[in-house]
Amino acid sequence: MDSTRRAFLRAAGVSVALPWLEALAPRRALASSEAPPRRMVLMNAPLGFHPSHFFPKESGRDYALSPYLELIQDFRKDFTVMSGLSHPNVAEGHDSGYSYLTGAHHSGFMRGGFRNSISVDQLAAEHIGGKTRVATLTLSTEGGSLSWTRSGVEVPPSLSPSSVFAQLFLEGRPDEVEAQMRRLRQGQSILDHVRGMSKSMEPGLGAADREKLDEYFTSVRELEQRLTIAKEWAKKPKPKVDAQRPQDPPNVDIVARTRSWFSLVHLAFQTDSTRLVTIILNGSSQGSPPIPGVSLGHHDLSHHGQDPGKLKQLALVETEMMKVFGELLGKLKGASEDGENLLDRTMVFLGSNLGNASNHATKNLPVLLAGGGFKHGAHLAFEAGSAPPLCNLFVSMLQRMGIETDRFGSSTGTLTGLST
Numbered sequence: 233m234d235s236t237r238r239a240f241l242r243a244a245g246v247s248v249a250l251p252w253l254e255a256l257a258p259r260r261a262l263a264s265s266e267a268p269p270r271r272m273v274l275m276n277a278p279l280g281f282h283p284s285h286f287f288p289k290e291s292g293r294d295y296a297l298s299p300y301l302e303l304i305q306d307f308r309k310d311f312t313v314m315s316g317l318s319h320p321n322v323a324e325g326h327d328s329g330y331s332y333l334t335g336a337h338h339s340g341f342m343r344g345g346f347r348n349s350i351s352v353d354q355l356a357a358e359h360i361g362g363k364t365r366v367a368t369l370t371l372s373t374e375g376g377s378l379s380w381t382r383s384g385v386e387v388p389p390s391l392s393p394s395s396v397f398a399q400l401f402l403e404g405r406p407d408e409v410e411a412q413m414r415r416l417r418q419g420q421s422i423l424d425h426v427r428g429m430s431k432s433m434e435p436g437l438g439a440a441d442r443e444k445l446d447e448y449f450t451s452v453r454e455l456e457q458r459l460t461i462a463k464e465w466a467k468k469p470k471p472k473v474d475a476q477r478p479q480d481p482p483n484v485d486i487v488a489r490t491r492s493w494f495s496l497v498h499l500a501f502q503t504d505s506t507r508l509v510t511i512i513l514n515g516s517s518q519g520s521p522p523i524p525g526v527s528l529g530h531h532d533l534s535h536h537g538q539d540p541g542k543l544k545q546l547a548l549v550e551t552e553m554m555k556v557f558g559e560l561l562g563k564l565k566g567a568s569e570d571g572e573n574l575l576d577r578t579m580v581f582l583g584s585n586l587g588n589a590s591n592h593a594t595k596n597l598p599v600l601l602a603g604g605g606f607k608h609g610a611h612l613a614f615e616a617g618s619a620p621p622l623c624n625l626f627v628s629m630l631q632r633m634g635i636e637t638d639r640f641g642s643s644t645g646t647l648t649g650l651s652t
Contacts, residue, residue, distance in 0.1 A: 267634055268572065269363075269507060269569075269577060270507065270578075270579070270604070270605075271501050271508070271577055271579070272507065272508055272604075272629060272633060273497055273508075273509040273511065273579070274333060274352065274353055274581045275511045275512075275513055275582045275583070276329065276378055276510075276511075276512055276513065276585060277513045277514075277582070277583070277584045278326065278376070278514050278584060278585060279515050279530055279531060279534035279586070280584040280586040280587070280588065280589035280598065281300060281550055282546055282547065282550060283587065283596070285299045285300050285547060286298055286301070286313075287596075287611075288301065288313060288315075290611065291612070291613035292610060293609050293611075295610075295611040299547075299551075300551070303558055304554060304561060306558070307558065307562075307602060309608055309609045310575060310602050310603060311580075311601065311602035311603075311608050311609075312600070312606065312611075312612060312650065313599070313611050314600070314611070314613075315596060315598075315599075315613045315614065316614030316615060317596075317597055317599050317614060317619055317621070317622045318587065318594060318595045318597050318619070318622060319332075319335050319621060319622050319641075319642060320337070320621055321337040321338075321642070322594055324593060324594050325594075326585075326586075328585045329376065329512075330348060330380075331348070332378060333378045333510065333626075334348055334349045334350065334351045334352075334641055335621065335622065335640065335641025335642040335643070336349045336641065337642070347384045348380045348384045348386075349382075349384060350381060350382040351378060352626045352629065352630065352640060353368050353378070353379055353508045353509075353510050354368065354379055354381055354382065354387070355382075355635070355637075355640065356368075356508055356630060357508055358382075359633075359634075360508075360635075363507070364504055365400070365470070365505050366399070366500070366505055366506040367506065367508065368387075368506060368508040369396065369496075369497075369500060369506050369508070370387045370389045370390060370509075370510050371391075371396070371509065371510065371512075372390070372511065373391075373489040373511070373513055373514055374483050374486075374514045374515075374516050375389070375391065375514065376389065376514060378510040378512055389512065393478045393480055393481075393492040393493060393495075393496055394477055394478055394479065396496055397475075397477050397478055397496060400470065400496075400499070400503070400505045401471060401472070401503075402470065402477065403470055471503040473499050475495075475499060478496070480492075483516045483518055484516040484518050484521055485516075485522055486513070486514075486521050486530060486549075487523065487552045487553065487556055490513055491556050491559065494556060494559060494560040495563075497509050497511075497560065498560065498563040498567065501564070501578060502569075513553065515530025515549070516529065516530065521549060521552075523549060523552055525545065526545045526548050526549060527545065528542065528545055533546040535589060536590050560580065561575060561603070564578055565603075576604070576605050577605065578604060579603055579604030579606075579632060580601070580602040581599075581600075581601050581625075582599075582601075582602075583600065584598050585597065595616070597622065599625070601625065601629075604632055605632065605652050606632070606650055607651050607652065612647075612648075612649045612650065620644060620648065621641070621642045621644065623641035623642045624643050624644060624647040624648075625647045625650070626643065627640050627645065627647070628647045628650050631646065632652065
């Protein structure tokens, strides 16, 4: 049955994004009754940020900027930096990244028995995904994904900025469009077959298998919704943009790859092609990035063991990454929509699943939230032992998206100190 479902996913050319069917109504018809569109881009740098360069030493609004925050000082009033946050009951190490946007508890992903829960972007997509051509964009500079469906399935990431640009902005030839429609119809036919086959199995199943089958049917229904929306969007022309199709930078050049993704995020939001994006900003394991003064790979540098030479090179890499992050904030703030700038309508979340990559610690995660209409300009410093879970921030962000929820993952409420 699983192989049949995978065949459907390839044939239909769609991923599990779970939007509401109500969102099929044309945007223009809904415009008069809709609130202003809210957007969200969530980024994880899985090799972390050197804590002493990222976190300010003082809390409140009058804190002195840290070395990395000095690089984005032009946007000081547009972002909030947070310290002390983490996910409870998540194992240390790189496996913690699987729970970064879900908050799911685990003692180590590779030890077996772990089942992830839905990520914050996919939950938001259940509510607003169908309002745009693409429900969510799941992106990565080299590999891995931040996005997980309600069934605990990892959403595969896009690795090619060139391909995503074509998906969003380049019209296919008439024969290509018709071929896509055939694949969508074929996907519906396969779904019908799978449903019938699964139903015939149901009478002879035990309780545990019935539960698994019910989860499977839920996934099928979600895919049907996505398939219906994909058919509608396939009939509509794509937006025109004043930009050339990008080249795909080499994996080792994390700065160039990040800049390419950020340029696409800006275009996607500006054209309302999507309102939800996740990006893993992972340094390549294939060699050193082409940054003057850097001769070692990013992963090696992040596990520095307090070696002065590695720390110096690590600062060079992370400095360039923060500069590119500032470019994204500038692009969003410089773009207008209905009298507001895009940054005020877009929550830009940047952080890492590791508080200290050198020893794989998962406490005191680096967290920065920009834009979205929140009151910014402060350092929210939470005390170790009494800090709220990171999922409290996700609840605040979901509510800002207009989603009525007071719980997500391990949350205990909204995040104290963050208001609109």
